[in-house]
Amino acid sequence: MAQKKAHEVDAWLARPDPRMSVVLVYGPDRGLVSERARLFAERSGLPLDDPFCVVKIDGAEIAEPGQLVDEARTVPMFADRRLVWVRNAGSQNALVADVAALVADPPADCLVLIEAGDLKKNAALRTAVERGERAMALPCYSDDARSLDSVIDNVLSAAGLSISLEARQLLKASLGGDRLATRGELEKLALYCAGAGNVTVEDVRAAVGDVSIAGADEAVDAVMCGRIAQFDTLFTRHLAAGAPPFLMLSAALRHVQGLQLMRAQVEAEGKSPAAAVASARPPVFFARRRAVEQAVERWTLSMLQAAAERLQGAVLKSRQHPAVAASVSRQTLLALAIEGARAGR
Structure with missing residues (x-):
């Protein structure tokens, strides 16, 4: 073919x-x-x-x-x-x-x-x-981590700039929904940092807008930590920004898969949640570490496996039936947020 x-x-x-x-x-x-x-x-x-x-x-x-x-x-x-x-x-x-x-x-x-x-x-x-x-x-699908790294390197190196690891993580969290928007934000960042030689976290915060899926990481953290009202607000904002609802499901599924690896270290190796998160590769962005630690502490491996299966089913259904994608995504993530709240009691 x-x-x-x-x-x-x-x-x-x-x-x-x-x-x-x-x-x-x-x-x-x-x-x-x-x-x-x-x-x-x-x-x-x-x-x-x-x-x-x-x-x-x-x-x-x-x-x-x-x-x-x-x-x-x-x-x-x-x-x-x-x-x-x-x-x-x-x-x-x-x-x-x-x-x-x-x-x-x-x-x-x-x-x-x-x-x-x-x-x-x-x-x-x-x-x-x-x-x-x-x-x-x-x-042509939305940029994954590898392709985002490639675009970042191409634009910044052409401007004679390097970027710190933490600044790169923060930058990647704010990019990826659309390639032209991503490239536009990177060119704006390069212009902002012209002559500086290195891009810092402060530069990224000052120059880059959120052109990703409207705070997906924050919404996913709210789900896994059981912050129901916060999730609902962020998900509504996500839809209002015109972002496809299944992208939030995909972000949640990737996060759950990462949590499974970290939780396995807790259950099989006796590590503390903090130690498991600290050893994660790629590293967890510093602003999210506390939320990820809470999720690793609350969700057992069996719970995470069930969550992954539920998310996979929702992703499939949302793609097969686009007319109900928003309601399927909201209901699935809301159910997980409720489970996360119960696990924290």
Whole structure:
């Protein structure tokens, strides 16, 4: 199948396969979709500001089957090939029909680049591209810890800056919801620290806004420590910021998995919760240590295993049924917050 896993996309974009005629870049992180689509367009070698070589179309403009096919098969006049760049694509019938036709019979002198939002595995547009031998589907999901580190290093090193470990942890807690927003915050931080040589915790606090999932760590800590009212306030703020509810579930699941490792040291090795947290790798951010210690003390391994299974089920349900994702996420996390409160009595 013509697709890459999320962690393989950057490597592919560094050396795109020249045989590919149709490339679909899609995912929930619209900033990352846009950044990677532009990178692929630049790799084509065509002048992106030349309307004779690069044609940009909004997906909504493709109302009738054949429009995209006709554009892709237009003979280039002033170059060896052309780039047709479709933005804001979805599974519109006309668009899907044209993409399927181009995948089945790729144009000889044209690249077709398509930007789309989050597409399910069985989405018609995604399926049409993945079936092609000369087509490629590239998923874009929100930055994980490794990709965030890479973006941070790229932007700060280009500005001649290094960053302390604690400042990096604080910075990562405030980034990751959208690649363009992340890059914008990093560039703002680099400008703020220009000439300083090193980025400190104070610099991050002064210059960086919270462009992550609206305080996910704080909300997850509230859940595991049984602070029900605080969780409800933070979750409401999270939704009001326009962040997908399942991201909070994912953050909670990652935290529970980390707690399992720390709690195992308490039960199997006899360590104190504080000692288990202190030995965690990667280190727990200093501002969260007390909350994490409380969670390790309250939740047994069996309780954490049950919590992980509940969260996994909620993540699956929220993705299968987006219309009820907010209520499923709230109910699941609220139930865990109640359990955390009971465990602390």
